[in-house]
Amino acid sequence: xxxxxxxxxxxxxxxxxxxxxxxxxxxxxxxxxxxxxxxxxxxxxxxxxxxxxxxxxxxxxxxxxxxxxxxxxxxxxxxxxxxxxxxxxxxxxxxxxxxxxxxxxxxxxxxxxxxxxxxxxxxxxxxxxxxxxxxxxxxxxxxxxxxxxxxxxxxxxxxxxxxxx
Amino acid sequence: xxxxxxxxxxxxxxxxxxxxxxxxxxxxxxxxxxxxxxxxxxxxxxxxxxxxxxxxxxxxxxxxxxxxxxxxxxxxxxxxxxxxxxxxxxxxxxxxxxxxxxxxxxxxxxxxxxxxxxxxxxxxxxxxxxxxxxxxxxxxxxxxxxxxxxxxxxxxxxxxxxxxxxxxxxxxxxxxxxxxxxxxxxxxxxxxxxxxxxxxxxxxxxxxxxxxxxxxxxxxxxxxxxxxxxxxxxxxx
Amino acid sequence: xxxxxxxxxxxxxxxxxxxxxxxxxxxxxxxxxxxxxxxxxxxxxxxxxxxxxxxxxxxxxxxxxxxxxxxxxxxxxxxxxxxxxxxxxxxxxxxxxxxxxxxxxxxxxxxxxxxxxxxxxxxxxxxxxxxxxxxxxxxxxxxxxxxxxxxxxxxxxxxxxxxxxxxxxxxxxxxxxxxxxxxxxxxxxxxxxxxxxxxxxxxxxxxxxxxxxxxxxxxxxxxxxxxxxxxxxxxxxxxxxxxxxxxxxxxxxxxxxxxxxxxxxxxxxxxxxxxxxxxxxxxxxxxxxxxxxxxxxxxxxxxxxxxxxxxxxxxxxxxxxxxxxxxxxxxxxxxxxxxxxxxxxxxxxxxxxxxxxxxxxxxxxxxxxxxxxxxxxxxxxxxxxxxxxxxxxxxxxxxxxxxxxxxxxxxxxxxxxxxxxxxxxxxxxxxxxxxxxxxxxxxxxxxxxxxxxxxxxxxxxxxxxxxxxxxxxxxxxxxxxxxxxxxxxxxxxxxxxxxxxxxxxxxxxxxxxxxxxxxxxxxxxxxxxxxxxxxxxx
Numbered sequence: 001x002x003x004x005x006x007x008x009x010x011x012x013x014x015x016x017x018x019x020x021x022x023x024x025x026x027x028x029x030x031x032x033x034x035x036x037x038x039x040x041x042x043x044x045x046x047x048x049x050x051x052x053x054x055x056x057x058x059x060x061x062x063x064x065x066x067x068x069x070x071x072x073x074x075x076x077x078x079x080x081x082x083x084x085x086x087x088x089x090x091x092x093x094x095x096x097x098x099x100x101x102x103x104x105x106x107x108x109x110x111x112x113x114x115x116x117x118x119x120x121x122x123x124x125x126x127x128x129x130x131x132x133x134x135x136x137x138x139x140x141x142x143x144x145x146x147x148x149x150x151x152x153x154x155x156x157x158x159x160x161x162x163x164x165x
Numbered sequence: 166x167x168x169x170x171x172x173x174x175x176x177x178x179x180x181x182x183x184x185x186x187x188x189x190x191x192x193x194x195x196x197x198x199x200x201x202x203x204x205x206x207x208x209x210x211x212x213x214x215x216x217x218x219x220x221x222x223x224x225x226x227x228x229x230x231x232x233x234x235x236x237x238x239x240x241x242x243x244x245x246x247x248x249x250x251x252x253x254x255x256x257x258x259x260x261x262x263x264x265x266x267x268x269x270x271x272x273x274x275x276x277x278x279x280x281x282x283x284x285x286x287x288x289x290x291x292x293x294x295x296x297x298x299x300x301x302x303x304x305x306x307x308x309x310x311x312x313x314x315x316x317x318x319x320x321x322x323x324x325x326x327x328x329x330x331x332x333x334x335x336x337x338x339x340x341x342x343x344x345x346x347x348x349x350x351x352x353x354x355x356x357x358x359x360x361x362x363x364x365x366x367x368x369x370x371x372x373x374x375x376x377x378x379x380x381x382x383x384x385x386x387x388x389x390x391x392x393x394x395x396x397x398x399x400x401x402x
Numbered sequence: 403x404x405x406x407x408x409x410x411x412x413x414x415x416x417x418x419x420x421x422x423x424x425x426x427x428x429x430x431x432x433x434x435x436x437x438x439x440x441x442x443x444x445x446x447x448x449x450x451x452x453x454x455x456x457x458x459x460x461x462x463x464x465x466x467x468x469x470x471x472x473x474x475x476x477x478x479x480x481x482x483x484x485x486x487x488x489x490x491x492x493x494x495x496x497x498x499x500x501x502x503x504x505x506x507x508x509x510x511x512x513x514x515x516x517x518x519x520x521x522x523x524x525x526x527x528x529x530x531x532x533x534x535x536x537x538x539x540x541x542x543x544x545x546x547x548x549x550x551x552x553x554x555x556x557x558x559x560x561x562x563x564x565x566x567x568x569x570x571x572x573x574x575x576x577x578x579x580x581x582x583x584x585x586x587x588x589x590x591x592x593x594x595x596x597x598x599x600x601x602x603x604x605x606x607x608x609x610x611x612x613x614x615x616x617x618x619x620x621x622x623x624x625x626x627x628x629x630x631x632x633x634x635x636x637x638x639x640x641x642x643x644x645x646x647x648x649x650x651x652x653x654x655x656x657x658x659x660x661x662x663x664x665x666x667x668x669x670x671x672x673x674x675x676x677x678x679x680x681x682x683x684x685x686x687x688x689x690x691x692x693x694x695x696x697x698x699x700x701x702x703x704x705x706x707x708x709x710x711x712x713x714x715x716x717x718x719x720x721x722x723x724x725x726x727x728x729x730x731x732x733x734x735x736x737x738x739x740x741x742x743x744x745x746x747x748x749x750x751x752x753x754x755x756x757x758x759x760x761x762x763x764x765x766x767x768x769x770x771x772x773x774x775x776x777x778x779x780x781x782x783x784x785x786x787x788x789x790x791x792x793x794x795x796x797x798x799x800x801x802x803x804x805x806x807x808x809x810x811x812x813x814x815x816x817x818x819x820x821x822x823x824x825x826x827x828x829x830x831x832x833x834x835x836x837x838x839x840x841x842x843x844x845x846x847x848x849x850x851x852x853x854x855x856x857x858x859x860x861x862x863x864x865x866x867x868x869x870x871x872x873x874x875x876x877x878x879x880x881x882x883x884x885x886x887x888x889x890x891x892x893x894x895x896x897x898x899x900x901x902x903x904x905x906x907x908x909x910x911x912x913x914x915x916x917x918x919x920x921x922x923x924x925x926x927x928x929x930x931x932x933x934x935x936x937x938x939x940x
Binding site: 211212213214215216218226227229232233251254255258259261262291292293295316317336338339340341342343 | 684686701705706854855856857858859860861862863865866867868869870873890893894897900901902903
């Protein structure tokens with residue numbers, strides 16, 4: 001993607017991003033905070049927006065790209081309509097989330113970080129959501145389910161995707 | 166105020182250096198061999214390749230010579246059996262990480278990685294090769310980057326940012342998936358920041374960066390002018 | 403005068419709270435999902451019964467016993483109800499002042515509660531995390547007032563040093579020493595960082611503290627700022643903890659509005675402001691130099707130390723970095739005095755420590771115990787043992803940087819030293835109980851995959867070494883390993899541990915080495931016998 005830094009997206013979302021940068025006096029150390037705002041407002045790091053951010057903060061494009069790809073939280077691709085987060089923290093792992101992850105991979109032909117072809121479901125592997133006492137934990141569109149066995153959990157996912165529209 | 170002169174021993178020999186100098190500087194001034202790959206005179210030290218690790222008396226940990234400053238009374242060991250074993254293993258890890266088949270490489274015979282392997286007496290690689298399938302970017306009119314030969318020493322990143330000031334290069338992803346990247350993962354030829362100066366090509370210790378039109382073993386690198394360039398730039402000439 | 407303002411807010415709020423005959427506290431932490439519905443149902447019931455003048459419903463932080471959640475506490479009487487559902491609201495409200503609802507009641511004599519010693523968690527689950535007045539009524543900010551008006555910075559440094567407090571983030575570096583180094587360091591401004599990048603998968607102490615008592619952390623940071631002369635502070639918190647971030651933001655805003663942060667705090671000459679920086683999912687950023695780079699908006703790559711951040715940290719200035727729990731300990735050290743605090747725990751590992759007790763154990767949740775308590779008591783008394791007839795195999799501490807303590811060594815007291823001796827580490831406080839059905843080879847492969855994925859990639863041994871070790875372990879998992887692979891595994895662990903740049907790489911082999919030490923047979927069982935062993939000379 002050629003970095004076209006001249007053409008800046010001008011919409012309300014971009015205004016939010018400008019505000020974040022302004023709050024940090026457009027200093028280069030605002031980059032990660034700005035990327036958080038981009039991810040929040042656009043759902044992912046849009047290349048054109050990245051270019052505009054690099055331009056405004058005076059950071060070389062390569063460095064922006066390096067930062068954007070270093071951190072797990074940032075995604076360069078748009079997410080699907082629904083997001084299934086499977087926690088793979090240690091407690092969730094020993095309580096069987098590895099099997100649930102394998103089931104989802106098999107059932108929906110997705111690997112973590114991927115979105116289905118029809119853009120319906122994104123599968124995300126979380127390092128640890130910090131709800132270890134409820135292991136194994138999954139989040140269906142942000143709603144946490146825990147302490148359920150393999151059968152129950154897979155049923156919950158199926159039902160959620162069946163109802164979710 | 167003059168800089169204090171410090172006395173230390175390296176491999177049992179008494180040597181002296183100026184306060185603020187690194188173990189590597191003093192060792193090389195005095196003819197000791199410490200292998201390096203990421204370090205290059207004229208660039209900031211990254212301390213990342215871990216080849217220049219030395220032992221310091223009184224410390225259980227190993228220390229990178231390229232960054233550790235000398236201290237009065239320090240006793241440094243640069244080439245114990247333990248260090249040599251570690252250095253060989255690190256070189257072997259680099260060879261196992263990507264595709265480094267010297268026989269078909271443009272810098273065969275003039276490669277720092279290859280030379281170090283020979284100097285350290287490595288005749289085979291004990292670790293199985295990871296050999297990821299990485300791209301070769303030949304979109305630049307004069308240069309090529311072959312990621313399969315890259316050892317992620319980041320000399321190119323540093324020379325481009327620190328000396329040329331273009332900062333075309335950086336590293337994307339992390340861990341074993343790390344890869345050198347131009348701009349927004351732009352093909353090198355389309356980079357809007359690259360000045361085409363070629364410094365990255367000449368500081369690259371391996372055949373990852375090379376000039377077009379060079380065949381096997383034909384690429385010679387000339388990284389030695391950096392301290393000059395840096396001095397000139399610092400003077401604002 | 404701001405001090406009087408604090409007294410006034412406290413008095414008014416106390417008067418307000420005392421108006422109600424009953425206080426119903428509902429856990430509103432991440433560990434008790436569905437609490438919104440319970441709050442709503444209880445509120446509706448109270449309104450329906452026209453008891454709004456008598457009953458006060460509050461959302462509070464984590465009460466600890468997450469496995470019995472959602473939890474509801476009725477005061478006075480401290481009746482704790484477990485696994486409460488919205489449908490139970492009627493019954494609970496109807497029982498107020500009468501016989502408690504037996505079927506939901508959790509015995510107060512439960513060892514889970516009686517064997518703990520709550521210091522950092524004292525207010526967790528007892529106050530509304532979003533209410534500054536609540537924190538004040540509970541004695542909050544007394545430590546800051548005492549520090550600002552009755553102590554000199556040097557007094558505080560001495561106090562912390564005498565207490566023997568050691569960093570709760572994992573390495574256990576003496577906190578007082580760190581503070582003194584920053585206080586002495588030349589350069590201004592000085593910065594202060596709270597490391598809330600709790601990356602250890604299986605640990606959630608910091609999340610819970612941030613969600614339950616955010617003001618205590620701010621108070622600890624402010625005392626520290628006064629002691630070391632810092633004017634600007636950052637809380638580096640994981641973006642994966644949205645609730646914690648939201649509560650922190652609110653706490654910072656309220657503290658600023660009440661002159662407990664900002665310019666001339668409480669009328670003193672201390673200026674200190676705090677900002678939040680969101681982590682973005684990189685375990686390596688728990689390493690202090692990587693964390694600093696991340697705050698500077700860069701890739702989170704560690705750099706060799708020295709110079710230590712205490713001398714050259716954020717933006718090249720002296721920087722104090724402590725973990726959430728360390729700061730949360732500060733107020734009690736100041737108000738109760740170092741002697742009181744030092745009496746808890748053992749000689750070298752003093753005070754209490756918060757642990758996240760998880761895995762195959764009956765009572766999962768957050769606990770706080772004096773240092774030196776044997777693991778056996780934590781697992782069997784507080785944790786209630788293993789469910790479903792499982793036998794204990796090992797307890798994993800320190801996550802991907804730690805190791806496992808086998809069942810035979812369960813009488814080991816939990817201190818920094820004893821865990822180190824066994825090849826594990828205290829870590830930030832994750833404690834995962836592993837039962838006899840689990841394979842240690844599987845668990846260490848899991849940890850090594852984690853380290854491989856979280857390695858920043860800067861230094862060779864960690865970048866390539868963790869990938870090679872992981873590949874070897876996969877061979878063991880698939881029962882295709884050879885004796886030569888075992889030899890190479892041990893050699894690579896030694897290499898990565900001794901030559902890596904930062905703590906992540908240096909400790910990445912710990913789980914493997916620990917498993918090889920205590921469960922070697924499991925690795926040997928994965929080795930092919932009918933194969934010619936190729937000679938491996940590293």
